[in-house]
Amino acid sequence: MATLVKIFMFILFSQFLNAYDASGQDITIQIKNIDNNKEYVFVVLYNAKDAFLNESYKGVKSNIKQNSCEVIFKNIPKGVYAISLFHDENENNKMDKNFLNIPMEDYGCSNNAKGFMGPPKWEDAKFEIKNKSITQIITL
Helix, strand or coil, X not given: CHHHHHHHHHHHHHXXXXXXXXXXXXXXXXXXXXXXXXXXXXXXXXXXXXXXXXXXXXXXXXXXXXXXXXXXXXXXXXXXXXXXXXXXXXXXXXCCECCCCCECCCEEEHHHCCCCCCCCCHXXXXXXXXXXXXXXXXXX
């Protein structure tokens, strides 16, 4: 009978660990050096290379205070992710670009990745979530 109780407790404990692991981690994004406190910053989280800068996994708007803001994506599963953001100064829900397709509003990516003659690359912006929450600091 004691062996049966031990097996039951082991199974119960294993289920608890699996539930804890499946709950995911938090990604905190601190955006600094925003030009002004006008309108908001739109922050997007991507979970695949093919989706990067095209199709978001999660997204949120954040108000700006004292030329900075912070966003937290909660309960994110283990995996590889990237972040992009832009300062939507005129609240039209899109990044404004000029006739050469160059952004007219401030933007940034995880790891402070910068593009050369185009947008940042997934390889430069990606990061991995493992067993602990992380913080990305993005400076505009």
